[in-house]
Amino acid sequence: xxxxxxxMTVFSFLATLFFLFWRPGGINEAVPATIGxxxxxxxxxxxxxxxxxxxxxxxxxxxxIMATIVMATVLxxxxxxxxxxxxLAAKARGSGIRLFWYVNLLCFIMTVYFNNDGSILITTPIxxxxxxxxxxxxxEKIPYLLSGALVAxxxxxxxxxxxxxxxIALKIVHMDLYMHTAMMFVPATLGLLFLVLLLFLRFxxxxxxxxxxxxxxFTNPTYHPLKMPASSSSEKERSRFxxxxxxxxxxxxxxxxxxxxxxxxxxxxxxxGSLILLGxxxxxxxxxxxxxxxxxxxxxxIFAFSMYVIIYGLHNIGLTKWLIHFMQPMVSGSLLHxxxxxxxxxxxxxxxxxxxxxxxxxxxxxxxMHLDPLTLKISYLANVIGSDMGSLLLPIxxxxxxxxxxxxxxxKVKITWGQYVKITLLVVPPATLVTLVVLYYxxxxxx
Numbered sequence: 503x504x505x506x507x508x509x510m511t512v513f514s515f516l517a518t519l520f521f522l523f524w525r526p527g528g529i530n531e532a533v534p535a536t537i538g539x540x541x542x543x544x545x546x547x548x549x550x551x552x553x554x555x556x557x558x559x560x561x562x563x564x565x566x567i568m569a570t571i572v573m574a575t576v577l578x579x580x581x582x583x584x585x586x587x588x589x590l591a592a593k594a595r596g597s598g599i600r601l602f603w604y605v606n607l608l609c610f611i612m613t614v615y616f617n618n619d620g621s622i623l624i625t626t627p628i629x630x631x632x633x634x635x636x637x638x639x640x641x642e643k644i645p646y647l648l649s650g651a652l653v654a655x656x657x658x659x660x661x662x663x664x665x666x667x668x669x670i671a672l673k674i675v676h677m678d679l680y681m682h683t684a685m686m687f688v689p690a691t692l693g694l695l696f697l698v699l700l701l702f703l704r705f706x707x708x709x710x711x712x713x714x715x716x717x718x719x720f721t722n723p724t725y726h727p728l729k730m731p732a733s734s735s736s737e738k739e740r741s742r743f744x745x746x747x748x749x750x751x752x753x754x755x756x757x758x759x760x761x762x763x764x765x766x767x768x769x770x771x772x773x774x775g776s777l778i779l780l781g782x783x784x785x786x787x788x789x790x791x792x793x794x795x796x797x798x799x800x801x802x803x804i805f806a807f808s809m810y811v812i813i814y815g816l817h818n819i820g821l822t823k824w825l826i827h828f829m830q831p832m833v834s835g836s837l838l839h840x841x842x843x844x845x846x847x848x849x850x851x852x853x854x855x856x857x858x859x860x861x862x863x864x865x866x867x868x869x870x871m872h873l874d875p876l877t878l879k880i881s882y883l884a885n886v887i888g889s890d891m892g893s894l895l896l897p898i899x900x901x902x903x904x905x906x907x908x909x910x911x912x913x914k915v916k917i918t919w920g921q922y923v924k925i926t927l928l929v930v931p932p933a934t935l936v937t938l939v940v941l942y943y944x945x946x947x948x949x
Contacts, residue, residue, distance in 0.1 A: 510545035511815045514538045518812060519855060523898055531901065532801035535808035547815035556810050562769040563669030564803040566758075567617055569772035570663075573751060574616045574624060575797050576779045579789070585744050587628045591636075591715065598710035602646060605629065606698050609650040613657035615751055618665050618890075621654040622902045622909070630913035636714050643915050645705035648925060651906040652894050653698060659690040659890040659937075663758050663768065668886055670806065671865040675882045679762030686883050689944045693891065693937025700929040750779070813862040825867040833871065833881055838942045840877050844868070845884035845938040849892025849931075853899045857889035864889070880945050884938055892934040895926050 518538030522531055542548050548556075577583065590608060594601035612621035629650055633643045658665035662672050662682040672682060754775030761771040780791040816822075825847075832843040844864065851860035864885040868878055893899030897907050897919055910917060 507545045507547050508819045511542055511547040511812075511819050514541035514545065515812050515816060515859070517541075518809075519859070522856065522901075523904070530801050532805040532808065535805050535812070539808035539811035542812050542815035545815065547818045548811055552814065553811070556814060557807065559673050560670050560806045560810050561803070562673065562767055564806050565769040566663060566669060566772040568798055568800070568802055569769070569776040570616050571620055571802075572776040572794055572798055573754070573779050574620050575794065576776075576783050577747060577751070578624070579783060579787070580744070580747060582744055582747060583624055583628055585740070587632050591632060591713075594713060594715070596712055596715045598642075598713045601713055602649065602702065602705070602709055603698075605646045605650050606653045606701075609654040610657045610694065613654050614661060615755060617663070618655045618658040618900070618902045619905065621657070622651060622906050625650055625654060626906055626909045627913070630910070630915065634913070638710060638713070640916055641708055642710045644917055644921070645701075645709055647906075647910055647915060648917065648922070649698065649701040649705065651903060652701065652926070652929075653694065655894060655900055655902045656694055656697060656891040656933075659887055660687045660694070662686075662886075663755070663772075665890060668861075668890070669768075670810065671861055671882065671886065674865045674869060675878060677879060677882065678765075679768055680759055681879075682883070683759060685879065685945055685948065686886065686941070689937055689940040690887065690891075692940050693887070693933055696936050697891070697929060697933035700933060701925075704925060704928060747779075747782075750782075751775075754778075809858055810862060813859050813866070816863065817866045821863060822867045822870055825863070826871055829867065830871050833873065833877065837877060837880050837946060838939070840873075840881045841884045841938045841942040841945075842935070843884075844881045845888040845892060845934060845941075848885045848888025849895070849934055852889050852893030853896045856898060857893040857900045860893070861885055861889040876945070876949060880941065883941055883945075887934060887937050887941065891937060892930065895923070895930045897922055 515538065518534050521529075521534035525531065525534075543550070586608065590601070590604055593604050609621060609625050612625050616624070626647065629647055630643075633646060658668060660683070662668045662679050668682075672679065754771070757771045757775065758768050760766075761768055777791075780794065783789055784791060829843065829847060833840045848857075848860055848864045851863065854860075855863075865882060868881050868885070871878075871881075873881065894903060897903045907917075907922075
């Protein structure tokens with residue numbers, strides 16, 4: 503009686519992953535996840551009564567991410583991202599080397615301001631049009647696109663609000679956003695700098711030394727920038743308008759940390775920020791906020807909920823018990839062991855199963871190890887590093903890199919899985935290991 507439930511749950515999990523990676527006909531990722539969750543419910547490994555607990559765990563994270571994407575969509579209608587791309591070309595001042603560093607800085611900022619998936623969706627098309635208009639060769643475009651994608655995805659590690667799975671995991675381990683950032687921002691940022699340095703050294707020979715300083719005819723066929731109000735027609739006033747928006751978005755991000763510190767739900771501040779920005783757009787461009795009903799990716803909540811149902815099913819049939827038996831002796835040895843071993847485990851699981859289910863499994867495992875509070879926290883943060891940075895070894899490690907491969911292919915830039923792995927194999931493992939070791943020393947110094 504027990505065996506059919508186990509096999510059906512495992513089959514549902516594997517089938518869901520298969521269809522998530524394949525996505526026949528470009529189906530939305532929420533579809534296979536929902537079907538997999540239904541099969542898990544039918545198997546009996548997750549009861550109906552547990553659905554309420556699952557909903558409570560993921561709802562705040564999903565609302566925060568959706569509110570953030572609403573803000574990104576509104577900024578796009580302001581022409582903000584095209585304005586940034588123009589500034590990017592100007593800031594490079596004709597240097598391909600300087601452009602490399604600015605591209606990675608842009609990708610880092612976009613992830614910190616929004617989230618890793620949103621950063622990929624925003625920056626990759628901009629970089630494609632920018633590089634295509636600069637008339638760079640295929641091999642000259644890859645360093646900017648690939649390094650930007652890796653940095654955009656890995657940049658979700660420093661602060662918890664940049665990745666929906668990080669937010670869900672925070673809820674599970676009862677860690678607030680303030681504590682997460684205090685313990686994680688410095689080691690994760692240093693790890694990112696090391697990653698970018700390794701990428702720069704790897705790409706140095708192929709980076710073009712000279713690039714155009716302006717982009718003539720910079721257009722995006724899928725984007726129609728709105729005209730600025732008559733009072734903001736000059737470039738100077740346009741720049742002031744964009745800077746004001748940037749300051750506002752930064753203030754909203756700060757408010758998330760303040761809210762977390764005072765025990766206010768982060769999702770509340772995220773929703774308030776998106777509503778204010780929608781109102782701002784309504785006043786400036788007379789566009790009703792109702793268009794967000796179509797543009798907001800509501801499926802994110804369905805996807806997150808369904809994936810957590812599947813992972814909860816694996817948890818109930820004994821996967822986490824097996825991981826506890828295997829990992830507890832290593833994790834309990836010392837804080838350094840806890841950091842390195844859990845980070846390596848999550849890196850491996852992420853590249854096999856994708857980082858979304860991997861981090862959920864890893865976090866559920868930790869909560870059942872009965873670790874002391876400090877070991878639990880450092881192990882959880884190591885999980886995040888493994889799922890956000892270590893997962894980048896293969897394109898299937900994250901949904902963000904899968905989306906990136908699709909966007910780059912559509913943009914007519916050729917990069918194979920072999921070319922991708924040839925780069926990541928040299929930079930991702932050492933950068934991940936360094937970040938995990940720095941995490942140990944940083945947390946030891948703090949506490």
